[in-house]
Amino acid sequence: MTLTAEPAxxxxxxxxxxxxxxxxxxxxxxxxxxxxxARSFPIVPVRAHGMTVEGADGRRYLDCLxxxxxxxLGHNHPEVLAAIRRTLDSGAPLHLLDLATAEKDDFTSALxxxxxxxxxxxxxxxxxxxxxxxxxxxxxxxxxxxxxxxGALAFTGAYHGMTAGALAVTANVAVKAxxxxxxxxTRLPYPYAYRCPFGxxxxxxTELAATYVQRLLDDPSGGVLPPAAMILEAVQGEGGVVxxxxxxxxxxxxxxxxxxxxxxxxxxxxxVGRTGAMWAVxxxxxxxxxxxxxxxxxxxxxxxxxxxxxxxxxxLPGAHTGTFRGNTLAMAAGAATLRYVAAHGLAERAxxxxxxxxxxxxxxxxxxxxxxxxxxxxLMLGIELVDPTGEPDSCGAHPVDPALAVRVxxxxxxxxxxxxxxxxxxAVLRLLPPLTITDEQVEAVLDRLTDAIEAASAGxxxx
Ligand code: PMP
Numbered sequence: 155m156t157l158t159a160e161p162a163x164x165x166x167x168x169x170x171x172x173x174x175x176x177x178x179x180x181x182x183x184x185x186x187x188x189x190x191x192a193r194s195f196p197i198v199p200v201r202a203h204g205m206t207v208e209g210a211d212g213r214r215y216l217d218c219l220x221x222x223x224x225x226x227l228g229h230n231h232p233e234v235l236a237a238i239r240r241t242l243d244s245g246a247p248l249h250l251l252d253l254a255t256a257e258k259d260d261f262t263s264a265l266x267x268x269x270x271x272x273x274x275x276x277x278x279x280x281x282x283x284x285x286x287x288x289x290x291x292x293x294x295x296x297x298x299x300x301x302x303x304x305g306a307l308a309f310t311g312a313y314h315g316m317t318a319g320a321l322a323v324t325a326n327v328a329v330k331a332x333x334x335x336x337x338x339x340t341r342l343p344y345p346y347a348y349r350c351p352f353g354x355x356x357x358x359x360t361e362l363a364a365t366y367v368q369r370l371l372d373d374p375s376g377g378v379l380p381p382a383a384m385i386l387e388a389v390q391g392e393g394g395v396v397x398x399x400x401x402x403x404x405x406x407x408x409x410x411x412x413x414x415x416x417x418x419x420x421x422x423x424x425x426v427g428r429t430g431a432m433w434a435v436x437x438x439x440x441x442x443x444x445x446x447x448x449x450x451x452x453x454x455x456x457x458x459x460x461x462x463x464x465x466x467x468x469x470l471p472g473a474h475t476g477t478f479r480g481n482t483l484a485m486a487a488g489a490a491t492l493r494y495v496a497a498h499g500l501a502e503r504a505x506x507x508x509x510x511x512x513x514x515x516x517x518x519x520x521x522x523x524x525x526x527x528x529x530x531x532x533l534m535l536g537i538e539l540v541d542p543t544g545e546p547d548s549c550g551a552h553p554v555d556p557a558l559a560v561r562v563x564x565x566x567x568x569x570x571x572x573x574x575x576x577x578x579x580x581a582v583l584r585l586l587p588p589l590t591i592t593d594e595q596v597e598a599v600l601d602r603l604t605d606a607i608e609a610a611s612a613g614x615x616x617x
Pocket of ligand 1 (some may be wrong): 222392426
């Protein structure tokens with residue numbers, strides 16, 4: 155996702171002159187200035203299948219954004235559509251708060267079967283509001299209730315959602331009273347080797363990042379009150395596709411376990427095969443206290459849950475409610491997706507394809523010095539774009555080139571490829587193709603992408 159300062163008066167986009175242009179114009183006039191993807195991709199999609207999106211102007215695009223990592227099986231996968239149709243035809247109620255339904259029961263079975271066994275055994279699930287941010291809020295609140303503490307430990311580069319303060323302005327005393335007041339978020343360094351927070355990079359930087367956390371928490375003058383939880387992503391997505399080394403994750407598990415701090419792993423973007431394992435925590439073997447899940451678990455429809463160890467199940471009835479917790483269609487679509495990913499080995503396929511794409515992009519790095527780093531895990535990949543003429547930092551990383559990244563995104567779009575940016579200065583091209591991407595599509599993505607990087611670094615799109 156890109157968050158950039160836009161000019162107050164929005165320019166009329168050339169795409170508004172194309173078929174579908176009237177819709178784009180009305181969107182610009184009527185929708186909020188906070189529009190994001192709609193600015194980067196002035197397309198009016200009319201049809202989509204798998205990885206291909208067709209715009210109202212008749213153009214076809216390969217979609218490497220996949221609803222910000224939501225569409226594990228791509229657009230309109232036949233098995234997902236069949237599950238939705240079956241549910242519609244069955245006459246099942248579509249909206250049911252948190253009542254028991256066969257669809258929810260089936261989804262819960264599919265979800266628990268997909269989770270690491272050690273975590274799933276005896277775990278509890280809470281269905282919350284349907285967005286990832288809802289699940290994050292719920293998990294933090296759950297751990298605040300369980301620990302009687304309020305603060306959280308979180309990391310540089312983290313992205314966990316956009317809601318703020320909904321509960322702060324809610325007046326229900328019975329709901330608010332069990333939650334402790336005070337506390338804050340303590341920001342800790344994430345092991346981002348390429349732009350190492352300690353300026354040393356590599357394994358040494360990772361070690362320092364873990365040591366810092368431990369020392370800070372044990373320092374009686376470190377300024378950190380005992381927190382309600384630590385929350386982290388095993389691969390940071392919006393933060394620029396930064397995979398945490400497995401050893402560092404195990405260190406975070408050890409440090410939190412030894413100090414009685416619940417560990418919440420945010421698998422909203424990394425889940426359902428994306429990183430080459432069903433869940434990203436499986437790479438390290440870490441067993442968290444809670445996992446927050448959304449995006450792909452709803453099979454393209456809105457659904458979010460927190461799964462947590464039974465010992466934290468300290469909420470009173472009604473302590474965390476919400477109207478949209480019983481989306482029958484999302485549960486049917488989600489169960490079909492979870493089962494399809496497992497039955498077809500799509501996580502393993504994501505691991506293989508991720509390695510192939512990474513190797514090809516690293517080869518391209520030799521002739522395209524604007525590619526500072528290629529990194530990621532499975533089909534969650536990032537390409538950090540740099541100015542190779544700029545002074546490298548102490549880790550050898552050249553300065554980021556966000557202007558080039560914007561031009562590459564546009565050059566990709568004009569070549570029929572949807573690629574979004576992320577990272578600290580929006581200088582990272584992010585690849586999140588569906589796990590069903592074919593070998594031919596991999597080649598087409600690589601051709602269009604490297605061609606776009608080459609053209610943009612040679613000046614295409616520059617004013
Ligand atoms: N956590 C992570 C890791 C995410 O990537 C996102 C969304 N990109 C969220 C939480 C928030 O999800 P939502 O946008 O559905 O609120």
